[in-house]
Amino acid sequence: MRSSVGRMYAITIPEPGGPEALVWSEVPDAVAGEGEVLVEVVASAVNRADILQRQGFYNPPPGASPYPGLECSGRIAEIGPGVSGWAVGDEVCALLAGGGYAEKVAVPAGQLLPVPKGLDVRRAAALPEVVCTVWSNVFMIAHLRPGETLLVHGGSSGIGTMAIQLAKAVGAKVAVTAGTPEKLDRCAELGADILINYREQDFVEEVRKATDGAGADVILDNMGAKYLDRNIQALAVNGRLAIIGMQGGVKGELNIATLLNKRAAISATSLRARPVGEKTAIVAAVREHVWPLVDAGHIRPVVDRELPMSDAAAAHRIVEESGHIGKVLLVGQ
Ligand SMILES: NC(=O)c1ccc[n+]([C@@H]2O[C@H](COP(=O)([O-])OP(=O)(O)OC[C@H]3O[C@@H](n4cnc5c(N)ncnc54)[C@H](OP(=O)(O)O)[C@@H]3O)[C@@H](O)[C@H]2O)c1
Numbered sequence: 001m002r003s004s005v006g007r008m009y010a011i012t013i014p015e016p017g018g019p020e021a022l023v024w025s026e027v028p029d030a031v032a033g034e035g036e037v038l039v040e041v042v043a044s045a046v047n048r049a050d051i052l053q054r055q056g057f058y059n060p061p062p063g064a065s066p067y068p069g070l071e072c073s074g075r076i077a078e079i080g081p082g083v084s085g086w087a088v089g090d091e092v093c094a095l096l097a098g099g100g101y102a103e104k105v106a107v108p109a110g111q112l113l114p115v116p117k118g119l120d121v122r123r124a125a126a127l128p129e130v131v132c133t134v135w136s137n138v139f140m141i142a143h144l145r146p147g148e149t150l151l152v153h154g155g156s157s158g159i160g161t162m163a164i165q166l167a168k169a170v171g172a173k174v175a176v177t178a179g180t181p182e183k184l185d186r187c188a189e190l191g192a193d194i195l196i197n198y199r200e201q202d203f204v205e206e207v208r209k210a211t212d213g214a215g216a217d218v219i220l221d222n223m224g225a226k227y228l229d230r231n232i233q234a235l236a237v238n239g240r241l242a243i244i245g246m247q248g249g250v251k252g253e254l255n256i257a258t259l260l261n262k263r264a265a266i267s268a269t270s271l272r273a274r275p276v277g278e279k280t281a282i283v284a285a286v287r288e289h290v291w292p293l294v295d296a297g298h299i300r301p302v303v304d305r306e307l308p309m310s311d312a313a314a315a316h317r318i319v320e321e322s323g324h325i326g327k328v329l330l331v332g333q
Contacts, residue, residue: 016056069100
């Protein structure tokens with residue numbers, strides 16, 4: 001379907017609901033404002049947050065596009081006022097506050113990254129959200145160091161597959177949890193050292209066993225309340241728990257004594273709502289520290305499959321049922 005002049009196609013959510021709530025619709029063109037560029041989208045990728053948005057539980061932050069999509073890749077179609085360092089036609093990928101499931105999206109220039117060397121522009125869409133989330137939480141906040149142990153919950157998720165690769169690249173030991181042997185095998189291929197099936201094993205016990213009783217120095221947690229107590233138990237002395245998800249609920253009970261005795265720290269962040277200035281700083285750090293690893297081929301996006309963007313509903317069904325490993329891409333028409 002071709003859009004009329006001044007209009008484009010995007011996935012809209014007329015009413016919150018199941019995957020069928022995602023509708024490929026004609027909408028007004030995105031416009032690059034001050035400090036922004038307009039990107040013609042080649043691909044976007046599904047994040048768990050998109051599912052929450054579709055269900056009506058996660059509204060876009062003020063000023064963000066109403067359409068889902070927290071990352072994209074594509075080509076710069078227009079440069080807005082006050083932007084330098086980028087040119088029309090540049091192949092880029094971008095961290096977004098929304099709007100990636102569309103033919104075009106306006107992006108603050110500080111949230112752009114060049115498509116890494118040797119990587120197809122489509123696959124670059126799988127990188128910005130996971131790389132920025134993992135880098136900002138595991139490295140900028142929790143300061144994972146070489147030789148330390150990182151426990152990643154949901155090791156085969158988009159986030160998990162990137163966390164394994166980044167932690168291994170800096171010389172850390174990596175423990176992962178996942179729900180099937182096949183997913184754990186894939187984590188091992190990416191470099192994970194300690195494989196824990198969360199349906200059959202107790203991760204606290206397994207992490208202790210594998211670290212001579214010490215525990216994990218850093219934990220990247222997607223579960224929130226359900227794992228709070230056990231995460232603290234699994235932490236080493238001076239350990240850091242970085243919470244990025246609430247898949248196991250929002251209210252938990254914390255044993256302060258254990259936290260004190262371990263001199264441990266807990267952080268919790270959401271990337272989407274952070275101001276453009278903070279995202280710009282994270283993207284700059286990613287470009288400096290992570291992009292050389294991607295350019296050199298040491299880190300690669302893990303792409304489960306590619307679907308047409310107009311069939312975003314099918315992609316959401318797969319991610320909701322955890323039928324994927326890594327990322328599900330949505331490719332434009
Ligand atoms: N705060 C932020 O800025 C931010 C940014 C991006 C993502 N996130 C969060 O990060 C998490 C991963 O995101 P994603 O898009 O990569 O999601 P995803 O690919 O859909 O993965 C979800 C993961 O949760 C795992 N899981 C389910 N139940 C579990 C349990 N009881 N124990 C351990 N793992 C369990 C699944 O494992 P199995 O498939 O093996 O069952 C799967 O790997 C989500 O919670 C998301 O909201 C946060």
